[in-house]
Amino acid sequence: MIDSHQHFWQYTPEEYAWIGDNMTPLRRDCLPDDLKPLIDAAGVQGTVAVQARQCLDETQWLLQLAGANEWIVGVVGWVDLRSDALSAQLERFSKNKKLVGVRHVVHDEPDDEFLLREDFLRGIQMLADYDLAYDLLLFEKHLPVAIQFVETFPDHRIVLDHISKPLIKDRVLSPWDANLRELAKYPNVYCKVSGMVTEADWTNWTPDDLKPYLDVVFDAFGPERIMLGSDWPVCTVAGSYQDILNIPLNSIESLSIEDQEKIKSKNARRAYKLPI
Numbered sequence: 001m002i003d004s005h006q007h008f009w010q011y012t013p014e015e016y017a018w019i020g021d022n023m024t025p026l027r028r029d030c031l032p033d034d035l036k037p038l039i040d041a042a043g044v045q046g047t048v049a050v051q052a053r054q055c056l057d058e059t060q061w062l063l064q065l066a067g068a069n070e071w072i073v074g075v076v077g078w079v080d081l082r083s084d085a086l087s088a089q090l091e092r093f094s095k096n097k098k099l100v101g102v103r104h105v106v107h108d109e110p111d112d113e114f115l116l117r118e119d120f121l122r123g124i125q126m127l128a129d130y131d132l133a134y135d136l137l138l139f140e141k142h143l144p145v146a147i148q149f150v151e152t153f154p155d156h157r158i159v160l161d162h163i164s165k166p167l168i169k170d171r172v173l174s175p176w177d178a179n180l181r182e183l184a185k186y187p188n189v190y191c192k193v194s195g196m197v198t199e200a201d202w203t204n205w206t207p208d209d210l211k212p213y214l215d216v217v218f219d220a221f222g223p224e225r226i227m228l229g230s231d232w233p234v235c236t237v238a239g240s241y242q243d244i245l246n247i248p249l250n251s252i253e254s255l256s257i258e259d260q261e262k263i264k265s266k267n268a269r270r271a272y273k274l275p276i
Helices: 032-042 056-068 086-093 118-129 140-152 176-184 207-221 241-251 257-272
Strands: 002-006 046-050 072-077 099-104 133-136 158-160 189-193 226-228
Touching: 002 226, 002 257, 032 241, 046 056, 046 099, 046 257, 056 072, 056 086, 086 118, 118 133, 118 140, 140 176, 176 189, 176 207, 189 207, 189 241, 189 257, 207 226, 207 241, 226 241, 226 257
Parallel strands: 002 046, 046 072, 072 099, 099 133, 133 158, 158 189, 189 226
Antiparallel strands: none
């Protein structure tokens, strides 16, 4: 079993300003030694560490952690996709086989059409030269733009994080559901069942709150393009590691063993071409 989405950091208020006063469990260092007992208890054999800061130093640091911990099987890092120096950045980091993808925090950009910027698109195109996947980090309002973005790269492996953060707390399905189904029509797009509880009511969510959204995701993407992701440690504001992992695991119990294996590990291996 592979956890396709988790983070590490050495906490400082300046570097992690997005961690608010209501997120006390996150205001600490979160390192491999903290996660390892949790994944062992959950039966997870490998994880993909995903960037949480937009700087080259963090990408290097995550790759160092992956080198020191065999169970960190991949890193989705950050490079400046709009930079004239992008080629040099990719050349530097891609020498490490554990760099499997790149992510930009698109949902924090003031321009809702940031994904369609010419300089950004040029950077995404360059990822193909290094066989790196791209992670989409969006709010549900960005899905129509994401559809246009994906149309531009029909052959590139693209991974949607956190099912695009629908308005779960407010129990709003539309137009997220229709837009997600449209995005899922592109066979090169994968979807992580992750980050759902942080869009729900942190203290009062139940599996029933999440089920309508899970139903849409499973119907749209099917067992061929869905993967597990905890979003640890961010998820701990709303539940334990095992509680969060149980959300998708309980949802796939009725599937065939083959389809369960795809969702538990094979899809992540394929989407990220994990070196395992």
